[in-house]
Amino acid sequence: RVKRVTALQIAERKGGTPIVALTAYTAPLAALVDAHADLILVGDSLGMVIHGLPSTIGVTVEMMILHGQAVVRGSGRAMVVVDMPFGSYEESPEQAFRNAARVMGETGCGAVKLEGGSRMAPTIRFLTERGIPVMGHVGLTPQTTHTMGGFKTQGRDAESWPRHVQDAVDVAGAGAFAIVVEGVVEPLADRITETVAVPTIGIGASARCDGQILVLDDMLGLTGRVPRFVRRFADLGAQADRAIADYAAAVRERRFPGEDNVYR
Numbered sequence: 294r295v296k297r298v299t300a301l302q303i304a305e306r307k308g309g310t311p312i313v314a315l316t317a318y319t320a321p322l323a324a325l326v327d328a329h330a331d332l333i334l335v336g337d338s339l340g341m342v343i344h345g346l347p348s349t350i351g352v353t354v355e356m357m358i359l360h361g362q363a364v365v366r367g368s369g370r371a372m373v374v375v376d377m378p379f380g381s382y383e384e385s386p387e388q389a390f391r392n393a394a395r396v397m398g399e400t401g402c403g404a405v406k407l408e409g410g411s412r413m414a415p416t417i418r419f420l421t422e423r424g425i426p427v428m429g430h431v432g433l434t435p436q437t438t439h440t441m442g443g444f445k446t447q448g449r450d451a452e453s454w455p456r457h458v459q460d461a462v463d464v465a466g467a468g469a470f471a472i473v474v475e476g477v478v479e480p481l482a483d484r485i486t487e488t489v490a491v492p493t494i495g496i497g498a499s500a501r502c503d504g505q506i507l508v509l510d511d512m513l514g515l516t517g518r519v520p521r522f523v524r525r526f527a528d529l530g531a532q533a534d535r536a537i538a539d540y541a542a543a544v545r546e547r548r549f550p551g552e553d554n555v556y557r
């Protein structure tokens with residue numbers, strides 16, 4: 294049985310071969326990703342992608358645990374990281390530890406991820422000092438879009454750069470083993486990557502980050518309109534649409550089930 298990639302192994306990839314990361318929420322897709330990726334994120338994006346919620350705000354710890362369990366079962370080699378959902382960690386380091394320990398204990402994942410920069414550093418330290426590996430997430434942080442004024446690419450104004458760099462420095466200093474850098478202008482992503490000692494994993498960031506992550510359903514073409522930073526490596530949505538249309542026609546015309554599909 295092959296051993297899983299660890300937080301320490303990810304941390305050691307700073308400046309090396311880029312870390313390959315993707316999201317997955319289910320066992321079968323986790324198995325497909327596991328064959329090629331270093332890290333699988335059970336992102337709270339599952340609220341929108343899987344459950345049809347308007348944002349990640351309504352995602353619960355129970356939802357993350359259920360999907361985390363499925364992804365851990367479906368994979369065997371990649372490191373599995375589970376997102377801490379909105380409201381499960383912001384109140385206090387103690388609240389964060391209680392919920393993160395539940396997520397790790399009930400799923401068997403290798404780490405949790407939480408959003409936020411300098412403000413969350415004491416919480417990240419509290420978790421990492423107590424045995425919970427933490428992945429940071431800075432730049433555009435979807436859980437706080439209500440107070441940030443919507444989904445906006447960060448760092449368009451040079452005055453904000455020192456604050457964003459400090460966010461990443463504090464998250465790394467608190468013990469995070471890697472940091473997702475989301476939705477920032479390319480030169481700011483490069484500045485952050487050059488400044489922090491742990492790997493940066495970019496999404497809508499820069500090809501010079503130490504790794505990349507995308508939402509699997511986005512890159513497979515299973516979701517609707519996607520932003521500029523997504524490349525559609527496949528168009529499975531269109532293929533599924535054709536397959537379902539063919540099935541509907543075959544049923545209506547009594548071409549399905551056919552000879553091969555019935556027990557004689």
Ligand code: KIV
Nearest residue numbers: 316336337338473508
């Ligand atoms: O929830 C998610 O899928 C994420 C990634 C986009 C980084 O946080």
Ligand code: NA
Nearest residue numbers: 336337338376
């Ligand atoms: Na997320």
